[in-house]
Amino acid sequence: MEPVDTVTGVIPDEAELRRRVGRLSLEQKVRLLTGQDFWALHEEPEAGLRRLVLSDGPAGVRGESWDERDSSANVPSATALAATWDTGRVEAIGMLLAREARRKGVDVLLAPTVNLHRTPYAGRCFECFSEDPVLTARIGASYVRGLQRSGVGATVKHFVGNDSETQRMTVDVRIDDRTLRELYLAPFEAIVRDAGAWAVMAAYNGVNGSPMTRSPLLRDLLHGEWGYDGLVMSDWTAARDTEADAEAGLDLAMPGPASVYGPWGEALLDAVGKGAVDEALIDDKVVRILRLAARVGALAQTLTPPGPPPAAPTSTFPPPGPPPAAAPPELAVEAADSVAVAQELRTAAAAGFVLARNDGLLPLPRYGPADRPGLGRRLHLAVIGPNAEVARTMGGGSATVFPPYTISPLEGLRNAGLHVTYAPGVTSHLRGGAARAPWLLRPDRVADAGTGAEIRFLSQTGELAGSELRDGATFMWLSGFATSGVTEPVARLEVRCVIRATVAGEYQLGVSGLGRYRLLVGGAEAFDTTLTLPEDSDIAEALMRPPQQMAPVQLAAGQSVDVVVEHDVESSPFTGLGTLVQLNLVPPHGTDEEEIAAAAALAAASDAAVVVVGTTAEVESEGFDRTTLALPGRQDELVRQVLAANPRTVVVVNSGAPVLLPWAQDAAAVLLSWFGGQEYGDALADVLLGDVEPGGRLPMTWPASEEGLPSTQPVNGVLTYHEGLFIGYRAYDRDGREPLFPFGHGTGYTTWAHESVTLDQPSAGASGVAVCVQLRNTGSRRGREVVQVYASRPDSAVERPAKWLTGFAAVDADPGESVTVGILIPERAFQHWTGDGWSTEPGTFVLAAGPSSAALPLTTTIELG
Ligand code: BGC
Numbered sequence: 001m002e003p004v005d006t007v008t009g010v011i012p013d014e015a016e017l018r019r020r021v022g023r024l025s026l027e028q029k030v031r032l033l034t035g036q037d038f039w040a041l042h043e044e045p046e047a048g049l050r051r052l053v054l055s056d057g058p059a060g061v062r063g064e065s066w067d068e069r070d071s072s073a074n075v076p077s078a079t080a081l082a083a084t085w086d087t088g089r090v091e092a093i094g095m096l097l098a099r100e101a102r103r104k105g106v107d108v109l110l111a112p113t114v115n116l117h118r119t120p121y122a123g124r125c126f127e128c129f130s131e132d133p134v135l136t137a138r139i140g141a142s143y144v145r146g147l148q149r150s151g152v153g154a155t156v157k158h159f160v161g162n163d164s165e166t167q168r169m170t171v172d173v174r175i176d177d178r179t180l181r182e183l184y185l186a187p188f189e190a191i192v193r194d195a196g197a198w199a200v201m202a203a204y205n206g207v208n209g210s211p212m213t214r215s216p217l218l219r220d221l222l223h224g225e226w227g228y229d230g231l232v233m234s235d236w237t238a239a240r241d242t243e244a245d246a247e248a249g250l251d252l253a254m255p256g257p258a259s260v261y262g263p264w265g266e267a268l269l270d271a272v273g274k275g276a277v278d279e280a281l282i283d284d285k286v287v288r289i290l291r292l293a294a295r296v297g298a299l300a301q302t303l304t305p306p307g308p309p310p311a312a313p314t315s316t317f318p319p320p321g322p323p324p325a326a327a328p329p330e331l332a333v334e335a336a337d338s339v340a341v342a343q344e345l346r347t348a349a350a351a352g353f354v355l356a357r358n359d360g361l362l363p364l365p366r367y368g369p370a371d372r373p374g375l376g377r378r379l380h381l382a383v384i385g386p387n388a389e390v391a392r393t394m395g396g397g398s399a400t401v402f403p404p405y406t407i408s409p410l411e412g413l414r415n416a417g418l419h420v421t422y423a424p425g426v427t428s429h430l431r432g433g434a435a436r437a438p439w440l441l442r443p444d445r446v447a448d449a450g451t452g453a454e455i456r457f458l459s460q461t462g463e464l465a466g467s468e469l470r471d472g473a474t475f476m477w478l479s480g481f482a483t484s485g486v487t488e489p490v491a492r493l494e495v496r497c498v499i500r501a502t503v504a505g506e507y508q509l510g511v512s513g514l515g516r517y518r519l520l521v522g523g524a525e526a527f528d529t530t531l532t533l534p535e536d537s538d539i540a541e542a543l544m545r546p547p548q549q550m551a552p553v554q555l556a557a558g559q560s561v562d563v564v565v566e567h568d569v570e571s572s573p574f575t576g577l578g579t580l581v582q583l584n585l586v587p588p589h590g591t592d593e594e595e596i597a598a599a600a601a602l603a604a605a606s607d608a609a610v611v612v613v614g615t616t617a618e619v620e621s622e623g624f625d626r627t628t629l630a631l632p633g634r635q636d637e638l639v640r641q642v643l644a645a646n647p648r649t650v651v652v653v654n655s656g657a658p659v660l661l662p663w664a665q666d667a668a669a670v671l672l673s674w675f676g677g678q679e680y681g682d683a684l685a686d687v688l689l690g691d692v693e694p695g696g697r698l699p700m701t702w703p704a705s706e707e708g709l710p711s712t713q714p715v716n717g718v719l720t721y722h723e724g725l726f727i728g729y730r731a732y733d734r735d736g737r738e739p740l741f742p743f744g745h746g747t748g749y750t751t752w753a754h755e756s757v758t759l760d761q762p763s764a765g766a767s768g769v770a771v772c773v774q775l776r777n778t779g780s781r782r783g784r785e786v787v788q789v790y791a792s793r794p795d796s797a798v799e800r801p802a803k804w805l806t807g808f809a810a811v812d813a814d815p816g817e818s819v820t821v822g823i824l825i826p827e828r829a830f831q832h833w834t835g836d837g838w839s840t841e842p843g844t845f846v847l848a849a850g851p852s853s854a855a856l857p858l859t860t861t862i863e864l865g
Contacts, residue, residue, distance in 0.1 A: 010301065011294045017287045020047040020303065026272060026279060029286045034264045035256030038479040039064045041289065042256075048300030049293050054233075054254070055104070057111030057155070058127060058143075059394040059677070060336075060401030061097055063104040065483035066476045067402065073100050073336040073678065074393055074403035075345060077656045078113060080352035080674035082129035083696035083746075085786040086810050087142040089351055094146015094154075096344055101152040103333040107296040108153035108199055110398070114140045114187040115163045117657065117700045118727050119710040122164040123625045126395035126656020126675055130699035131728030132743065133183050134805045134829070137190035139699075144195040153296045156191050157201035158235055159212060159222070160184050164712035164719070165625045168538065169238070172206040174720040180207070181833035182725060185217075189226060198230045198295050202250055204238045210248075213239045218249035231292045234262070236398075237539070242267040246277045251285040255479075260577070337404035342679055349676040349683035351695035354746040356702070361608070361648055361668040363690025363749060366418070368607040378419040382606035383410050384599045384642055385635070386428045387614035387654040390436075394675050395656045396544045397622020403678040409612045409652065412681025416689055421606065425599035425642070426592045428633040429616050432510050432550050432584035435473040439507075439585055441498040442469060443562065453497035453583065457481060460491040473497075473585075476543065477578030495565040495581055501555035505588025509563065510550030512582040514542060515571035519551060520564040526551040530571065540623030542573075548584060592634045599638060600645040609646050610688065611639055614654030625712040629660045629703065639663050650688065654680075658702045664740055672702070672741075690749060695810075697746035697786045697852065701728045704740040729853050730801035742854035744788050744805075750779030750815065754787070757849050757858040760822065768826040769862060773849045775821070777813040786810045789823050789849045790856060791830065798832050798841055803848065803856075806830075823849075830864055840864050 012020075021029065023046050036042040036051065043051040056062050060072040073096065075081070081090050101109055113124065117131040129136040144154040161173035161184055175184060191197050200222065203212040210216060213234045222228045231251045239245045239253035242263040258265025271277040293299040334340050355362065368379045388409045394400065407415070414420050437451040452471040459465045466486035477483065481490050499521075501507065509526065511517045514533060519526040531547040555561065565583055572579035589595065603609040613635040619626055630636070640663050643649050650669040653659065654676075664670050671694065676683055686692040703709060708731065710723050726734050729743040753776045760770040773787045787810075790803040806829035809821045830845055831838040842865020848856035 011291065012299070012301070014287065017290045018283070020290055021283050021286045023047060024286065026282070027269065029282050030264065030269050030272070031258075032289055033251065033268065033282070033285055034253045034258035034262045037257060038255040041252070047290060048303050049290060050298050050300075052107045052293055052296065052298040053105055054108045054110055054155070055101070055106040056398045057109045058113055059399045059675070060403070061100040061104050061106050061109060062401045063106060066478055067483055068470065068472045070104075070402065071336050071404040072104065072401040073341050073345065074401050074406065076349045076352055076677040077126045077395055077675035078129050079126050079656055079699060080349065080676060080696070081143070082135055082139045082699035083352040083354055083674065084348070085135070085697050085699075085808055086351060086695070087138055089348060090139050090142040091146040092344065093348055094143045095150050096341065098147045098150030098152040099333050100336065101147075106152070107298055108155060108292070109147055110155045110157065110201065112140045112143045112154065113157055114191065115158060115160075116184060116187070116727065118163040118721065119712060120629055120658045120700070120703060121626045121709065121712045123620065124165060124395070124397070124622050125700075126620060127397075127399050127622070131701065132699070132805050133186035134807070135699055136187040140187050141191050141195035144191055144197050148196070148198060151295075151297055153198040153292060155199040155201050155233065156188055156197045158203035159188055159200050160203060160217065161207040161212070162203035162205050165538065165623055166712045167714050167717065169204045170717060171714045172209060172718050174208055174718060176721070176724060177835055178833045179721060179724045183727065185221070192222070192226050192228050192230075198292055200228070200230060200232050202232055202234050202238060204235050211238070211240070213250045214241055214244040214248035216248070223249060229288070229291065231288045237261060239263055242271050243276055246271065246281055251288045335404075345677045346679040346683045346686065347692070349679055350687050350692045352674060352676075353683070353687050353694040354672040354696035354698055355669070355694040355748065356672050356698075356741045356746065357664065357667060357670040358747060359668045362650060362671075362688060364608055364650070364688050366689060378417065380419045380421070380607045381413060382599075382602040382609040382646070383413055383420050383422050383612070384425045384603065384609060385612040385638065386424050386426065388610070388612035389422065389424060390433070391612070391654055391680050392614055392617070392656075392675050393677050393680050395620060395622070396617040397540045399622065406678045407681035409610065409681045409684050412683070412685040413610065413688070415682060416685035421602055423595070423599040423602045424589070425595055425611070425638040426634045427589060427595075428614070428631070428635055430618055430632060431548050432508055432586045435497070435499070435583045435585035438502055439499050439587060440473055440583070441500055441560075443496045443498055449498070453495050455484070456494040456496065457484065457486045457490045458492040458494065459488055462492075465490055473583040475582070476580040479577055481578070490569050493567040493569055493579070493581060495567070495583060497563050497583065498560050499555075499563050499585065500560040501557060503588060504555065504557040507553045507555050507588060508550045508584070508586040509553050510548055510584040511565050512546045512548040512584055513567065513580050514546055514573050515579065516568040517549070517581070518566040520566070521551070521553050522561045526553070538623040540621070542623075543580060544621045544623050545618055546580065546582070550584060550586070596634070596638050596641050600641040603642045603646040603649065606646065608648040608650070609642055610650050610652060611642050612652045612654055613639060615656070615659060620656055629658060629706055631659050636662055639667070643667055652684065658700065660703070660705065661740060672696070672698070693748045693784050694746070695748070695784050697744050698741055701732055701739045701743045702741035704738060708735055708737055725799075725801060730804065733802035742852055744786070744852035745854065746786075746852070748783045748785070750777055750781050750783030752776065752783075752785050752851065753778045754850055754857050755818070757847070757860050759847075759860055759862060762824050766824055768824055768829065771807065771823045771825055771847055771849060771860075773821050773823065773858065774818060775811070776818040777815055780815050782812065782814050784810060784812045785851060787821050787823065787849060788852065789825060789847055790853060791825070792846045792848065793841065794844070794846065796841060800832070803853070805853070806847070
């Protein structure tokens, strides 16, 4: 199906695409089916195809390099976007990402991730929208529409059953047919059918016995039943079987080149040559690659007449002759740090913040009580917690982008003009963090000695092959060193910097990576070590949480010391492709007891306190699951002591997915703020001070404890979804368990009365039923409410959840204003999967509407069948 608002020009019909395929030799065709490198497809001038670039996604558009100098707008995490329950806003974020993609030469974004939050332990929950398939589908479709309406392709991933990380490359996920259809496939189906996604990524894992790159679901369901005409690419290195992957409907094996990665290239040529794989299948794959290219403007609309092949076939795009008509659309492109981008990201972050509790402390006043001795008129605010100073604005793993800047909560509250004093409280990092300002400086002899380091690339003979100045302390190369301007083989790297002490004491300095590293401090060797991972480690874990070695260094206040890390590139397990080095630094700090006592004393002496707690990249990232939902380190103890010291304390949670909050009932206010993107801190100040409404509602159930949550741990390579349909609120309802905060919950700064519900015919052309809900803003300020409609089926002959989300809409209203909102409930919302097809059980369904899954004051019924 063609989305109506595609702006990439005319998409050649099947016959024209096949005519182009007909111009190519088998070698040329097979070459197209594996990436040219880590991120791009091969060009093929004879078919009019230019190099087509893919990029992660979903928190921004990273582009082709893993380099902080190549910055990208960092949008709030998927959980934050889903928490807006606002399809229009998410579509606008998709359009912002499309502009970013074009700015960075990217044609297809590897996003959105629409796997479900089967369990909060899953390491990548932050990157997925919700535990609910309807919310996931609606938000995901909006994200896809925003991208594609601007001519940039979306890749819906990871198809399917990649709902946790443990053994993700090999695990076989067992899901019963009905659960697969009603929960895990549902977002893919809706997005493929309704939003017309142009690409789908086949997951690493298997489902019910077949690895997803060769699963019958590709041909039978995706292409057959859903009529999908887009491209299926493998997750990175997921394709492993030459013939089975070719036959199953996988079109593109990523990454490339085929000489290093993937099962195709020469092996596929041989397989076709000996008749084991039909050439017609290869043609079909190339057609789908060309169709994707046409959609994103990477396919010339007219071809040069057939003739002798061009002398240099890899460098003649656009082909000489008529200009390509399917050029990418003209998009107004702003820099990632422009005012317009900042404003959009700031409002989007605030729109996803969930105010889970507020006894009236929020919004905070800008001015403190004038009558308290020693305090001035401006509010004296204690800002506490490790994440207040270094916030997480995105999750770890392939979703990583390098924002041009990030605003921490501390900066945001300072920017707002409050009188702010900071105390870290505790250390939440269990390992040394990356070295950073104000301690990390480029070497003295470099003219621009700002924050960062100099990297030198050395050849086998020790000659300098190149050097560069970097802004941070984390360096990673995934496909050679060309992004650093070095094309010769590199045998050794040197990272050179100066560490300057702010206070006297013991600094921990160290290195994280894989392979051999030598650390020199002030010319003396601190260590020479080889860092290795256990055999079966996930590549993402290897890159995100590589092993580390630290060494203590005593420094006087103001003392500077030269630091050099030498790395033997050939000792890296990725030798020939790239490598990684991170320089780590932990400045002197008190014991947790001392830091907690100092934070509590600061809170006691302030008008109010804001404690920002959260996760770290060590516990919440791609590549591994969480083993506990508790906050890392002694953050719970910190919160308890600050609450005791000053009851006017707001706790802000900076995590991508639920963490346990055992003190929540004692806090005056709890704000769940996700990974908020680069404008996080300013958005936080807007909401805490009441300039902006906290717009979010929970896209998942927030657990009170770890009781009853599904496990991510396979048994003998198999992960069985024993809980079936009962994940998230469906499980809590069935078991009668109380979560800490229910699905859909969240309050704002006004109050609402939900007054009436009626049913109506849907507008012409739509099937289903329209639910009209009337509600009134009964508070004293303008606000936003998300009206949610759940269905249930009393006395059903079919096993079902007690209720399930069927539709929702966000409304804004002034004080006293009454508004009516129409919510379309599609027919599918009432259907269940029988094993053979979708069926509606005849009889009475109840529709309940209200502000959350646990507060549904309005009900009506509908007779079906
Ligand atoms: C992830 C994908 C990602 C790809 C490329 C994989 O490990 O699972 O989501 O798009 O890497 O970075």
